[in-house]
Structure formats: C-alpha cells, structure tokens
Amino acid sequence: MAAIPTSTHKDTQENVSSSNAFCRFFCTFMSILSLIILAIEFFNYLGDAYISRGMYTCNHTCNLPNFKVGSEGSLNSLTISNTQLTAEFNITVSVDNPTQYSRVYYDAVSAEIFYGGESLVLTKSSLLSFTTHEKSVIHMTLSVNKPSDFGGAATSIAQSRKDGRVEFGLILSSLIKYKNSMSHSGWESLKVVCNPLKFGVSPNDFNTNTTNPGILLEGVTCTST
Structure with missing residues (x-):
C-alpha cells in the first residue's frame, strides 16, 4: 500500500x-x-487655496489685472460735418497680470468709446478672447460713424477741437477667470475704464485725415472694477 x-x-x-x-x-x-x-x-487643497486667495483679492480690487493705454495711440479721420461725426481710433492697451501663480483668461471681450459721460457711447466693438500669463498687448481700431448730433457730441467736439484738444474715454468689458495647473476659478465680470484719452488735433483742420492724425498726448492708467 502506497504511503500518503x-x-x-x-x-x-x-x-x-x-x-x-x-x-x-x-x-x-x-x-x-x-x-x-x-x-x-x-x-x-493647495490649488483651491491659491485660487480662493486670488478670487478674494480680486473681489477687493487689489489683485485685478492692470490695464494701461499706451501713448502711441492716434485719432484718424476725425470729421465733423454739420451734426455728423466720424472718426477712427487706434489704441494700444497693455495688460499686466499681478497674480503670478495663475493665468488669466478673458472671454466675451468688448471695447467702447464714449464722450463726456460713460452713458454717451459713440461705438462698441467685440474683441478676440485672450490669455495673460504675465503680460498681454491689445491693438484695436475702433470706428465711429454717427449721422446725427448724437447726444450733442458732434457739436461739443467741434467746440473742443478749436482749442487743439479733444477728449474721449475707453471702456473694456470682459469675463475673466483664473487658472493654474491644479485648479481654476469661475467666470467673473470685469469692467475697465480708461479716461480721459486726450488727443491733440489741429484746430485749423476741418478734417483730421490719416496723413495728419490726432496724437494721444499721454498714456492713461485705467481703473478696474
């Protein structure tokens, strides 16, 4: 018997x-x-904390992007005929992002030129979306064509140019959000006002054409809300 x-x-x-x-x-x-x-x-958690900190400071206007209009702007083809107003603005805006740990995304961007008060908007144009890590530069051309004395703007501008200077304002509107490699914020609305934009023009020229444009006399640091 075999062993088990x-x-x-x-x-x-x-x-x-x-x-x-x-x-x-x-x-x-x-x-x-x-x-x-x-x-x-x-x-x-760290990413959320950074974003929360960024949004907190933005809500308190201490960490919003910085906008500035460069002094190389010009005012072309300023024409005032009776009560009709036409003009072309060439404006350069630099955008600095003080939030070093996040990029800033801009969407639904628009630009408005106003005269006198912000409610008297002469033109409004859409701009391309963009992203700012440290700094961005926006070049824009905004055209005005008002067939009537819109809010008395044409008459007032005609009087101002006799002194060799006319002033306008710029409004930039956008949705912005902050994003880094770990997290991102929600979209928030941003309004930027650049005012006044002072253009030197010849008081003797009825029309300021592209060969003799009005010159932006100085750069402007904008306010953001």
Whole structure:
C-alpha cells in the first residue's frame, strides 16, 4: 500500500513565510497608495487655496489685472460735418497680470468709446478672447460713424477741437477667470475704464485725415472694477 504524503514542519514554515511576505507586500503597497492619494488631495487643497486667495483679492480690487493705454495711440479721420461725426481710433492697451501663480483668461471681450459721460457711447466693438500669463498687448481700431448730433457730441467736439484738444474715454468689458495647473476659478465680470484719452488735433483742420492724425498726448492708467 502506497504511503500518503504528509506535510512536514519545513513545509509549514515555508507556507507561513510566503503568507508573511505577501502580507508585507500588500501592506506596503496599500501604504504607498494611501500616501499617493493623500499627496494628490493635499496638492488639490493647495490649488483651491491659491485660487480662493486670488478670487478674494480680486473681489477687493487689489489683485485685478492692470490695464494701461499706451501713448502711441492716434485719432484718424476725425470729421465733423454739420451734426455728423466720424472718426477712427487706434489704441494700444497693455495688460499686466499681478497674480503670478495663475493665468488669466478673458472671454466675451468688448471695447467702447464714449464722450463726456460713460452713458454717451459713440461705438462698441467685440474683441478676440485672450490669455495673460504675465503680460498681454491689445491693438484695436475702433470706428465711429454717427449721422446725427448724437447726444450733442458732434457739436461739443467741434467746440473742443478749436482749442487743439479733444477728449474721449475707453471702456473694456470682459469675463475673466483664473487658472493654474491644479485648479481654476469661475467666470467673473470685469469692467475697465480708461479716461480721459486726450488727443491733440489741429484746430485749423476741418478734417483730421490719416496723413495728419490726432496724437494721444499721454498714456492713461485705467481703473478696474
């Protein structure tokens, strides 16, 4: 009759060792996995904290992007005929992002030229969306064509140009959000007012054409809300 194999003490020790090795491996694996998950959660928390800080400061106007109109702007083809007003503005705006840890995204961007008060808008144009990491530059050409004495603007501008200077204002409107590699904010509305834009023009010229444009006398630091 054949003998039936039985487990030995050595076999038992090997089984126990294998089981212990598996347990150590499994425990080590789970520990590493837990650390990875905790690290991800920690970095997500930091990202949210940075964004929250950025949005807090923006709501308090201390961390909003900085806008400035460059002095190289010009006023072309300013024509006042009876009560009709036409003009073309070439304006350059620089945008600085003080939030170094996040990029700023701009969407639904528009520009308006106004005269006197902000309610007297002479023209409004849409601009391309853009993103600012440190600094962006916007070049825009805005045309005005008012067939009537819109709010008395044509008459008032005709009087002002006799002194060799006319003043307008610029409004930029946009939706903005902040984003970094970890998180991002929601969209918020932004309004930027650049006023006054002082253009020097010849008081003797009835029309200021492209060969003799009005010159922006100085740059303007804009206000953001």
